[in-house]
Amino acid sequence: MHWKAGENALRQANMAVLARASAEQLSALWAKAGLDAEHEMVRGPETGLVTVRGRIGGGGSPFNVGEATVTRATVRLATGAVGHAYALGRDKEKSRISAVIDALWQDETLRPKLTERILTPLARDLENADAAKCSETAATRVDFFTMVRGEDE
Amino acid sequence: MYVAVKGGEAAIRNAHKLLADRRRGDRSVPALRLDQIVEQLALGVDRVMAEGSLYDTELAALAITQARGDMIEAVFLVRAFRTTLPRFGYTCAADTAEMLVERRISATYKDLPGGQLLGPTFDYTHRLLEPELAAGIEPENAETRETSDEAMPRVTDILANEDLIESDGDVAQDKPVADISREPLEFPLQRDARLQALARGDEGFLLALAYSTQRGYARSHPFVGEIRIGEVDLELEVPELPFPVPLGRIRVTECQMVNQFKGSAKAPPQFTRGYGLVFGQSERKAMAMSLCDRALRATELGEDVVAAAQDEEFVISHSDNVQATGFVEHLKLPHYVDFQAELDLVRRMRAEAEARANDSEHWEAAE
Incomplete structure (x- = not known):
């Protein structure tokens, strides 16, 4: 399948939202959206490991920090569209639903519904959670001030 | 038999x-x-x-x-x-400069872009037990404050502008990234292999070694350039997709230790660095890791290796608590046959020693 410029970035952004979404919320939205399509599992859902890399000094050569669990799935719809999902953790149902959403999203006519019923609500909640966390962190910011010691009086 | x-x-x-x-x-x-x-x-x-x-x-x-x-x-x-799970690959290197920061402090700069954010820290608590916790009293919600969009560059990137601090560490590019979970350790190690070992090393062991460097065994005049804790995005390159696939976020702790360095034949006087990067909120471990990383760079920086913390083979071979506990704890398993053999040996040695003693007594009596 050929992708228009920008399509990849959109698809990647969707996958980022799905990867971070809570399994419960995704299942609930998915059940309510009524978009389920017949599909076969091409791979998985299966859980494995990725080795997490960092960089020496933050920006130098890469090194391996440790491993993390990841679950992935690949589905094929009756239309032939193939969808993939990868996410940290071990939730297989989340992985399967995410892969179906990725496959459905390749049909442009379904995008508005997928976006409105699933991706936007998920993204909004993730953003709100980040914003709440940031504002709590911001409250712990140190405001330095200088004490007037009074010796000039 | x-x-x-x-x-x-x-x-x-x-x-x-x-x-x-x-x-x-x-x-x-x-x-x-x-x-x-x-x-x-x-x-x-x-x-x-x-x-x-x-x-x-x-x-x-x-x-x-x-x-x-x-x-x-x-x-x-x-x-x-x-060991029961298959491996899907290596992630793209996480970018800690893009971290969603939950705590960020520097002991070297008071005013730095992004500010000092204490986050959920034990620092400045009085270390008094709180009976309210035992009584199950719910705490108040955390305070909030408007956030700023100010960037939060790594402190070491700020210092690097003056060229008074060494750049981020590089190892030779012509070799693949070391992976001690796949390849057996072979000394001397490159810094990437050392950091991988330290990242999973025992916190208590690394803490004690780090402490020893502060007390004068491989003294390195450290300052905490920066500690940051927060979530970083992970991405994985996979063959089936034309872009790195996002995996979600993990929480890590990063410590940039800045150390005085008087210079050597190879390098001008400048600050050198030790680096720590650890899963989760693990500030003590990240600090200990960065102190050990710096101490273990002694040879690279032309310093004399005089202390345990600088001895790569000693530190890395003993930093893994699973290996350590396995070997120490195996001693409690049945060693009946080994011990019987040793018991027999000691009996014979004792008999020989006594025979020798008797002989010399005879000699003394004869004289």
Whole structure:
């Protein structure tokens, strides 16, 4: 399948939202959206490991920090569209639903519904959670001030 | 003749049943749920993830429960579980400059872009036990404040502008990134292999070594350039997609230790650096790691190797608590045959020694 410029970035952004979404919320939205399509599992859902890399000094050569669990799935719809999902953790149902959403999203006519019923609500909640966390962190910011010691009086 | 002795099956079976019973404890006390451990013993979970070298909060919580709170046993369980899973690949290197920061402090600059953010820290608490916690009193919600969009560059990037500090560490590009979980350790190591070992090394061991460098064994005049804790995005290159696939976020702690360096034949006087990067919120471990990383660079920087913390083979060979506990604890397993052999040997040596003593007494008496 050929992708228009920008399509990849959109698809990647969707996958980022799905990867971070809570399994419960995704299942609930998915059940309510009524978009389920017949599909076969091409791979998985299966859980494995990725080795997490960092960089020496933050920006130098890469090194391996440790491993993390990841679950992935690949589905094929009756239309032939193939969808993939990868996410940290071990939730297989989340992985399967995410892969179906990725496959459905390749049909442009379904995008508005997928976006409105699933991706936007998920993204909004993730953003709100980040914003709440940031504002709590911001409250712990140190405001330095200088004490007037009074010796000039 | 070697005679294999069998036995103890029933005893072992019953001991494990007893273990399960004691682990559960008093049945009138509600059993712990994993989400309670993940939420309320989060730093213990982080430690098990870091030293177990596997980021998965729920598995770490399960391991802590199964191990009855014995952290090294929990780390062991996590390590063992790791070996049962296939490996999908190596992530793209996480960018800590893009971290969603939950804590960020510098001991070298008061005013720095992005500010000093204390976050959920034990620092400045009075270390007094709080009876309210025992009484189950719910705390107030956290305070909030408007956030700024100010960027939060790594402190070392700020210092680097003046060229008074060495740049981020590079190892030779012509070799693949070391992976000590795939390849056996071969000394001397490159810095990437050392950091991987330190990242999963025992916090207590690394803390003690780091402390020894401060007390004068391989003194390195350290300053905390920056500690930051928060979530970083992970991405994985996969063949089926034309872009790196996002995996979600993990929480890490990064420590940039800045050390005085008087210069050598190879390098001008400047600040050198030690680096720490650890899974979870593990500030003490990240600091210890960065101090050990710096101490272990002695040879690279032309310093004399005079202390334990600078001895790569000593530090890295003994930093893994699963290996350490395996070898120490194996001593309690039956060594009946070995001991019988040694007992026999000592008896013979004793008999010979006594025979020699008797001989010399004869000589003395004769004289």
